[in-house]
Amino acid sequence: MGIDCGFTKDNSWFRYRAAAIIIEDDCVLFAKNERDDYYYSVGGGIHIGEKAEDAVRREVFEETGISYEVERLAFVHENFFNGSGRLDGYKCHEITFYF
Numbered sequence: 001m002g003i004d005c006g007f008t009k010d011n012s013w014f015r016y017r018a019a020a021i022i023i024e025d026d027c028v029l030f031a032k033n034e035r036d037d038y039y040y041s042v043g044g045g046i047h048i049g050e051k052a053e054d055a056v057r058r059e060v061f062e063e064t065g066i067s068y069e070v071e072r073l074a075f076v077h078e079n080f081f082n083g084s085g086r087l088d089g090y091k092c093h094e095i096t097f098y099f
Contacts, residue, residue: 002047013083013090018056018097019043021074031063036085041098052097074098 006015019041022029030039042063046055053070060068075098083090 002050004045005048006045008090011090013087013092015092015094016046017043017094018046018052018059018099020056020060020068021098022060022068029064038084041096043096046097053099056097056099070099072099 004015006013008014020029020043022042029042031042032039042060043056044059044062046052050058053073057068057070060066077096077098079092079094079096081092081094083092
C-alpha cells in the first residue's frame, strides 16, 4: 500500500486526489459511506510517486471492482472547505484531477 500525497497540520488538512467522472445510461456515479454526510466522486488520494492517471484507475477498481479505461483529463479542481464527518473541525484544501 502506498502513502497518499497529503498531510495534516494543526487544524488544516491537504489532499492531492484523483477522481473519475463515470457516466453510464445517462447517470453519473457518486459514492457515499457511513462516516460522512455527503456524496463524492469515486476516487481517492494519489500515492507518492504515482501518476494521477494510474491513481484514478486503482481507486475506481478498489471502490467498484471494475477496471475502466481512462479517456482523458477533464479538469483540475482546487477546493477549499470546512470539514465535516471525519474531517469535522479541519480547514480543508484539496486539489483533484478529474478523469
